[in-house]
Amino acid sequence: MAASIQKVGPAIPIQCHAWSSDRQTIAVSHNDKLVELYKQQPGGSWNQTDILDQHDLRVNDIDWAPNTNRIVTCSADRNAYVWVQGADGKWKHTLVLLRINRAATCVRWSPQENKFAVGSGARIISICYLDEEKDWWVAKHIRKPLRSTITTVDWHPNNILLAAGCTDFKVRVFSTYIKEIEPKPSATEWGAKMPFANLMAEFSNSPTGGGWIHAVAFNEEGTRLAWVGHDSSIAVADAPSGMVMMKLKTNLLPFLSLLWIGPNRLLAAGHDCVPVLFHVDSAGKVSQGPKLEEGGNVVEATAAASAKNMFKNKDRLGQELVDSRLGTTHQNQINSMRILEGNKVEARRVSTTAGDGALVIWNLASGALAVKLTALKI
């Protein structure tokens, strides 16, 4: 089957998830201050192996570095913790002083895993790196010209450039070059001068409109930047062609997460509860492809059990039949999507978590989906 539901804990909305490098363990947060680790068992079920309990308020994002095996979590309590697994298998935490006075919203490890970026409601992005001498994480701030909450960040493959989406309706690319820990970067399509916090590019999602930016994603080479906004749009900016931006306004509900699954293919998921394919042609134009599953509204509606309930429903809900089940696998908005198997050039399996508390794994290489993918004209 193309989409398989996994049960990782209670059916409480999942805020975010991240996979270990061997993909056997998943870290999830169920809209509370805890981060739970679940390990897949031979039978296919998931057992809870650890609870990471240090945050005081809701955990907003988790990221798991594949090579160094470090987990970073950030929370509404304005803190971030870096977790390292000891020889005994237990996870030990280190507090990171982000020096922000609002909630931390998103966090991502850099490609080389020597830095991570944290977005926050304080209109600041904290770039954190390890000071070897003192063995603690130092945060440097990017402030200008961010005017509102940063909702999403994504790293360029050169480990220096960072894309950030914001609730001021703009997407920006910054340099996070830290001379203490890395060599001077060479020029890219995004520009040549890269002092720390330099604004390399800025894109507005809002010529007529607005729409908070919900997700940003660089492609594999870092030449293109894609994002989704709350005005039900998806856009791609192409650096080599002179920062040309192409935006597509869709007929669907807004998307909340975005992944590159091929050199010209994007997968976006959000309030429609199902991932949708998008194709980007050589000119950068975005076109909508199929949904990963046909949902619509479910066909059978259960009739009320008795006459009394029927009138009760008619009074309370305005209809006799109670049919609140969606036809899609997920029953609530998808807010987090990760590549489970493969990479940005060829993703074979993708995982999604949603407000229904379910983890669903989509097999892009399976029969039905593969047909849809090949049917998408390149």
Next chain:
Amino acid sequence: QIYKMAKNTNSTAFRRIDVDKYSEDNYKEDVDNETVTAGPSENEVMSLISQNKQLDALKYVLANSPLGNKNQAVRDAALTLALRVMLSFKTSQIEEAVKQLDYEQRDILMKYIYRGFEVPNEGSSAQLLVWHDKVFNHSGVGSIVRVLTDKKKV
């Protein structure tokens, strides 16, 4: 006799300043230097309607919509004209008209439809509901989401 020393504390106007307006945490809107249109001309619209060119009137009104114009009177006048055009169509012509529009025009039209719902009179809402249905069939919930999120309102 006014004491010269106390001159600067004579006025108590400082007590009435809204300090929250000056908080540095406040979101500062982007200064938009784009020129906005002044809205469609009534004469043009009425002449097109009287010549039975409702679709042209509709396209004219949509092309000249004063999106984001800070002058409320201009936007209200444009709304009145847009509604007049929409209500001048026979119900059976609406579907064909919507088919002739592109996606940008349909987004603007959807904004006018919702604003039209806000000021109902003499069965206008019934006609607007037909418009809503036809535009929705083409542009889906996305156009409705943009009515809510677009900063430049009609």
